[in-house]
Every structure is written in C-alpha cells, then in structure tokens.
Amino acid sequence: MNPVRNSKKNANMLNVVRNPMAAEHSTKREISNGMKQKYDFDIVVIGGGIVGLASAYKIAHNHSGISIAVLEKEDELAAHQTGHNSGVIHSGLYYKPGSNKAKTCAKGRKELVAFSKEHGIRYEICGKIIVATREKELANFEQVFRNGLENEIEGIEKIGPNEIKEIEPFCHGIAGIRVPCTGIIDFSEVAKKLAELIEDKGANKVLKSHKVLAFESQDYFTNVVTNKGSLAARYIINCAGLQCDKVAKMAGVEAKMRIVPFRGDYYELTEEAKEKVKSLIYPVPDPAFPFLGVHFTRKIDGSVECGPNAVFSFKREGYGKTDFSFRDSWDALSYRGTWKMFFKNWKYGLSEYTRAFSMKLFFRQLQRLIPSLAADDIKPGNAGVRAQAVGVNGEPIDDFRIERRENSIHVLNAPSPAATASLAIGDYVNEMAAEQFNL
Ligand SMILES: Cc1cc2nc3c(=O)[nH]c(=O)nc-3n(C[C@H](O)[C@H](O)[C@H](O)COP(=O)(O)OP(=O)(O)OC[C@H]3O[C@@H](n4cnc5c(N)ncnc54)[C@H](O)[C@@H]3O)c2cc1C
Structure with a gap:
C-alpha cells in the first residue's frame, strides 16, 4: 500500500x-x-x-x-527563494564542521562553478572579506576563522586594516578575513x-x-x-x-517542524555610490544567527545590494512590508515552536524589526563597514523570504x-x-x- x-x-x-x-x-x-x-x-x-x-x-x-x-x-x-536571494556562491566557511551544510556547500560550490563554466552561465569568483569593526567582535572573528580552517576553505587568510583598504578602499575595519573562493551568480x-x-x-x-x-x-x-x-x-x-x-x-x-517565514529587505546603492563596494563585504557573524548582519553584495548584474534584515513575515510568499495572509499567519502563530522561538530571541527580533521600519537605523549599521556612506547613497531594493524550519522546542533547525x-x-x-x-x-x-x- x-x-x-x-x-x-x-x-x-x-x-x-x-x-x-x-x-x-x-x-x-x-x-x-x-x-x-x-x-x-x-x-x-x-x-x-x-x-x-x-x-x-x-x-x-x-x-x-x-x-x-x-x-x-x-x-x-x-x-x-531561488529568485529572491543575494546571489552569493558561499564558501562554506561558517557552517558547523561535519554538518550537511558544511559538506554540501563546499562540494556544491565547486560543482556549481564547473556547471556554470560548462553551460555559459554568468558568474564571478570575486572573493569576499569579513570585517571586524570593534574589539568586542574579535572572539567571534577568531572562531569564524578557525571554523574556516576546519572546513578546509581554500585560501582563507587574516588581513589587517591596510589590506582591507587595498581590497575595499572605502571599508574600515580593525581586522579582516579574506575568502577568495566566494563568488556571485544569478541562481x-x-x-x-x-x-x-x-x-x-x-x-x-x-x-x-x-x-x-x-x-x-x-x-x-x-x-x-x-x-x-x-x-x-x-x-x-x-x-x-x-x-x-x-x-x-x-x-x-x-x-515535527514548521516553516516560519522571515522576510529580508534589501537596500541598493545608487549609481553614484556603487564604486564604494568592489565585491562582497560582510560583518563578523553572530554564531547563533550567522544569517543576521547586513552586508554589501555586488551582484552579477553590477548592482550593489545592502542588507538584508530578517523579520517575521505575515505571508510566506509576501515581499512587501505590509503583506498579510491570514492562513500563513495562523499557521505560524498557532504553532508553539514559533512562540518559544520569539520568547528566546526577542532581543534579536526587536532589533531586526526596528531596522526594518527605520532606514536610519539600517543605514547606521551599514556605516560601520563603510563610514563614508551617505544617507542618499542608498535606496530601497528587493526583498526575499526565507523558509526557516523551526522545531517544536522553538529551536530554528540549523x-x-x-x-x-x-x-x-x-x-x-x-x-x-x-x-x-x-x-x-x-x-x-x-x-x-x-x-x-x-x-
Ligand atoms: C533573502 C535570502 C537570501 C539568500 N541568499 C543566498 C545566497 O546568497 N546564497 C545561497 O546559496 N543561498 C541563499 N539563500 C537561500 C537560497 O535562496 C535557498 O536556500 C534556496 O533557493 C532554496 O531553494 P528551494 O528550491 O528549496 O526553494 P524555492 O526557491 O523557494 O522553491 C520552491 C518552489 O516550490 C514551489 N511550490 C511550493 N508549493 C508548491 C505546490 N503546492 N505545487 C507546486 N509548486 C510549489 C514554489 O512556488 C517555489 O518555486 C537566500 C535566501 C533568501 C530568502
């Protein structure tokens, strides 16, 4: 049967x-x-x-x-998701060594590059830098680097403030990690x-x-x-x-899980400001939520995105800030796991929400990486919705x-x-x- x-x-x-x-x-x-x-x-x-x-x-x-x-x-x-993402060919640096993510990311990345070469799909291995801007980020910074070594990510190296400037002249940081195998593509x-x-x-x-x-x-x-x-x-x-x-x-x-949708809003650099970013600039991730933290991404079409944030979305496939679906909201909010997750992580949630509705706060976060960025250098861009699986205990399934x-x-x-x-x-x-x- x-x-x-x-x-x-x-x-x-x-x-x-x-x-x-x-x-x-x-x-x-x-x-x-x-x-x-x-x-x-x-x-x-x-x-x-x-x-x-x-x-x-x-x-x-x-x-x-x-x-x-x-x-x-x-x-x-x-x-x-495939058409609403950052378009980054990730190196596999962040993921827990031995996890499915770590294993398939490095393998998939190499295969994706070979596939794109074979079939004439536009891509570029432009590399990225992860930049610490404050002393208190250095412990996580070291952890990310060790993780990268353990995951055998090719060519990663620590760099200092001068090398950061050589790679990204407008970026300011006290320490950086250069990840040469990261790239960009249109998925x-x-x-x-x-x-x-x-x-x-x-x-x-x-x-x-x-x-x-x-x-x-x-x-x-x-x-x-x-x-x-x-x-x-x-x-x-x-x-x-x-x-x-x-x-x-x-x-x-x-x-034994449910999808809880998280919307990510992006801004875009204006035509005049685009030169401030050569490739990809990321902050040091919080190990608990490595996908949080706004970054700059040069896309394969030449535009530069900055963002995203991550806020609960009232519609699974809703890309506007006020999009709403009763059914989707009920699905997520009638699930015990969602509330447990909210209670455990309310501080993150609140700061992401305030940034979603305040361009000023969003902008300040971006300025940490590029201090010369001016408010009129950015304009609203696209949005994407992440399918985050959450267990009944409220833990996001990593x-x-x-x-x-x-x-x-x-x-x-x-x-x-x-x-x-x-x-x-x-x-x-x-x-x-x-x-x-x-x-
Ligand atoms: C904001 C954001 C940024 C991201 N950045 C990156 C990045 O830079 N690099 C990276 O590697 N990953 C990134 N990701 C993750 C990546 O986009 C996803 O992991 C990936 O696209 C998942 O692909 P999928 O096929 O599982 O899902 P999807 O692309 O969402 O495809 C699922 C498909 O199923 C269809 N479907 C659903 N229900 C039905 C039904 N009942 N009948 C028929 N069809 C149905 C949907 O219409 C949809 O087209 C990002 C994701 C988001 C949201």
Missing part, C-alpha cells in the same frame, strides 16, 4: 480530471503487477526552485530509464538551465503553473492532484521550499533536513547556502531516491 496518505476527500472536492499535459507527454508506463496499472511519471518533483530542479537533474542524469515531472505552481521557475539562470537539461532527457517534463493541491493514494502509485488535473506517479519528491511542511502534511508526513518515507522524499529544511549547495543536495537526493525507490 502506498504510504502517501490518501487525500481522497480533498481530491473528490477538487473534482479531479486527468491532466491534459500528462496525457500528451507522459510515458504511460505500466506496472507489471498482473493488473497493468498505468502511471504518467516515475517521479514527480514538487517545486521548481533550485533544489527541486537540481534533484530532478541529478536523477535524470544518473538513471536514464526514469521519467520525471517537475511541477511548479508559479508561471515562472525560481519565483521564490535563476542556473535554475532555468537545469530545467532545460532535465527536459533534454527522455520523457521528462518541467510543468509551470501546476500547483499541487492533494495526493490521492492508489495501490501502486499516487495521483498528484493539481489545479490542472491529476498526474499518476510512482514516487514523489517534495522540494516546495516555503511550502514544504504543507506539502509534507498533504502526503501524511508528520514532520542543518539541511531531508526525510524519506516509503514512496516519497521530503526536503524539509534547505535554507542558505542551499542554492550554492544545490547540485550536491541533488546528489544526496538522487542517492536517497536510488536506495529508497530502488531505481
């Missing part, structure tokens, strides 16, 4: 019809079980972000006889190339505007019910990013989390640096699928 929970009730309410795309394009395979049950795809991947696409790509390229459909609810691929371009390569193989499809609404379990396959009808699949892989807990729940998986069930795999936590690590995460999902689904 297929363990993907029978959502017949939902499916019936949705008035399920066969998906015309499935009928047109799928392989219509048969399971030789005597009953000759037909299905459309061996594997359906939910989510056309970089993790879903990299996973599908790796499976397609390692198992030639397998048919895969990637379903994306939006009209475009990479519409959420949406990577996602689109992956989709192309997936469709190049066999009967694979990447179907946009297909929102997965429910799963209807049959004996030998699962009907994946979408807004455009249903597709029959033997196995499902959930890479739904900000919605991954909801998709897991639809499949009957008790994930490492990547991928769980398997009999006929399904669920990527339940893939925060930064998952875009950098995506090809290595894809390898991991591929290996898990090969074992679990007997590919």
